[in-house]
Amino acid sequence: MSGTPWGDASDLRTRMLRPGPRLSPELVAQNQRERLLAATAVAIAERGYEQTPVAELLRLSGISRTTFYQHFPGGKEECFLATVDAGMALALDAVSGACEGEEGWDERLERVFAALGDTVATHSAAARLCLMDAYSPGEQGLAHVDEALSRFSWLLTQALGQSPERAAVPPNVVNGIVGGVREVLAARVIAGEADKAPAVAADLLRWALAYRNPPTPLRRPRSRPPDDGASRFIVHDQVERIFGAVAATVVEKGYPAMTLEDIVKNASASLTTFYRHFDGKEDAFLAAYDATMAQAEAAAMPPFRWSRSWPLAVRAALEAFLAFFASEPVWARIAMVDALSAGPRALEHRARTLHLLDEIIQPGFEQAPDVPAIAGEAIGGAIYALIYEQVRRRGAEHLAQILPAVTYVALAPFIGAGEAVAVANKGALRSHGQGGRGTAESSPKRPPRCRRDT
Numbered sequence: 001m002s003g004t005p006w007g008d009a010s011d012l013r014t015r016m017l018r019p020g021p022r023l024s025p026e027l028v029a030q031n032q033r034e035r036l037l038a039a040t041a042v043a044i045a046e047r048g049y050e051q052t053p054v055a056e057l058l059r060l061s062g063i064s065r066t067t068f069y070q071h072f073p074g075g076k077e078e079c080f081l082a083t084v085d086a087g088m089a090l091a092l093d094a095v096s097g098a099c100e101g102e103e104g105w106d107e108r109l110e111r112v113f114a115a116l117g118d119t120v121a122t123h124s125a126a127a128r129l130c131l132m133d134a135y136s137p138g139e140q141g142l143a144h145v146d147e148a149l150s151r152f153s154w155l156l157t158q159a160l161g162q163s164p165e166r167a168a169v170p171p172n173v174v175n176g177i178v179g180g181v182r183e184v185l186a187a188r189v190i191a192g193e194a195d196k197a198p199a200v201a202a203d204l205l206r207w208a209l210a211y212r213n214p215p216t217p218l219r220r221p222r223s224r225p226p227d228d229g230a231s232r233f234i235v236h237d238q239v240e241r242i243f244g245a246v247a248a249t250v251v252e253k254g255y256p257a258m259t260l261e262d263i264v265k266n267a268s269a270s271l272t273t274f275y276r277h278f279d280g281k282e283d284a285f286l287a288a289y290d291a292t293m294a295q296a297e298a299a300a301m302p303p304f305r306w307s308r309s310w311p312l313a314v315r316a317a318l319e320a321f322l323a324f325f326a327s328e329p330v331w332a333r334i335a336m337v338d339a340l341s342a343g344p345r346a347l348e349h350r351a352r353t354l355h356l357l358d359e360i361i362q363p364g365f366e367q368a369p370d371v372p373a374i375a376g377e378a379i380g381g382a383i384y385a386l387i388y389e390q391v392r393r394r395g396a397e398h399l400a401q402i403l404p405a406v407t408y409v410a411l412a413p414f415i416g417a418g419e420a421v422a423v424a425n426k427g428a429l430r431s432h433g434q435g436g437r438g439t440a441e442s443s444p445k446r447p448p449r450c451r452r453d454t
Contacts, residue, residue, distance in 0.1 A: 004042060005123050006034040006037045007034065007038045015031065015035060017031045032063055036068065037083045037086055039056075040129070041126045041129045043060055044133050045128045048133070049080065050136070050256075052076070053076075054075065057076070077137050084129060087127070088145075091130070092148070094115040094118075098111035099155060113202065114198065114201060116181070120201075124194035128194075131189050135341045136341060137341070139254060142341070149178055152178050160174065166211065170214065172402065173405060176382035176383070176405065176406070176409045177378075177382060177409075179382050179385020179386065180204075180207070180380075181381075184204060184374060203374040206372045207371070207375045207378050213417065214408065214417050215417060215421060216425070218421060218424055221401060221404065238267075238276075242288075243284075245269075246263055246288050247288065247331065248266050251334075255285065260274070260280065282343060282345060289346065292331045295324065296321055296324045296335075299321065300356075303319065304359070311419065314423075315424065318410065319403055325396050332387075332399070336396075355380065364414035367414055368414040371414060379413070382409045404425055405424070
């Protein structure tokens with residue numbers, strides 16, 4: 001994984017320029033900066049953000065410590081975020097360039113997705129940095145990625161706007177498409193299969209084109225958040241106290257800054273008690289995360305199985321899934337946002353939870369066998385992206401408001417825009433908690449509060 005847009009990590013030292021009468025200071029500084037960006041992308045791809053010291057960046061790039069801090073006074077984090085921004089900018093430039101030309105909108109959109117796939121395949125280290133490692137510093141990384149993804153959404157909106165059948169695709173659906181594309185490409189990079197990105201990108205284009213203008217607008221439900229104080233940590237035993245302490249500390253400080261001492265203090269437990277159950281803070285976080293997602297799945301599947309048709313069953317399952325996280329806003333933030341900053345193992349756990357939605361999506365392929373197989377994975381990523389966006393912008397308490405959008409994203413490729421928007425809007429003007437039990441129109445009973453399975 002040595003290739004980057006700024007050079008191959010194996011020969012960065014040989015590209016060193018020295019000031020002289022023929023070389024301007026600006027050119028030398030640019031050369032130094034690009035070598036540092038390349039070294040950062042490769043080192044963090046191989047070692048991870050936390051395990052990469054500044055000394056490793058200096059070794060790979062051939063830059064002195066003094067020169068490094070001249071470029072990045074803020075140290076490793078500033079250098080890292082600059083590398084993320086530069087990688088995202090190069091990808092955006094490739095996509096933006098593909099949008100230009102005199103060809104038809106469909107040919108240009110095909111070039112857009114091809115450019116994205118080629119960029120990931122050609123610069124796998126930088127792709128991993130942008131798609132996976134960018135979240136590592138916590139809030140700073142999240143903000144930089146959010147900004148880049150919003151620009152991708154704008155570009156995709158402009159590209160789709162050239163198609164009369166897609167010019168009115170709702171903005172949040174476009175955001176979901178971008179999120180689904182990101183999740184699928186990230187999964188390939190994490191699996192060491194970046195070379196498959198061009199072929200996957202072609203399938204993702206077919207999936208994206210399945211979204212057409214809804215014949216009627218998606219309506220935002222009138223709903224009220226769960227009552228104040230509805231979300232509580234259950235503290236019946238030592239493990240649950242540790243889970244509660246993990247949650248409280250992550251909310252206060254973020255995962256990267258959380259220490260083992262924070263956990264045991266907030267749990268009123270000893271280190272001996274902690275180590276009886278977990279090997280470290282990462283294991284405790286992952287156990288809490290897995291317990292949360294198991295609870296969410298347990299909330300979603302019964303309504304899915306009770307409903308009278310597949311489209312209604314999808315809506316019912318998603319309604320219950322969102323209701324669970326709306327009733328547990330702290331765990332929603334941890335599962336949908338903070339898990340991104342918890343390192344490679346957390347991303348692997350998160351990737352597995354995307355498949356929780358497979359069971360509700362799979363029947364769609366029986367109804368529409370021409371839909372590309374990648375659609376199931378992409379739809380899961382799109383739904384998670386929309387939940388993430390709502391949690392970040394408005395808070396988990398308002399997740400019910402995106403039910404029509406996530407339902408439409410899940411159904412439109414299989415049953416078409418007209419039927420999908422009809423199902424998505426079903427009951428959209430009802431208040432929270434009204435409707436009959438076991439149908440897509442109903443709001444399921446509040447799921448059990450987050451606690452570990454026994």
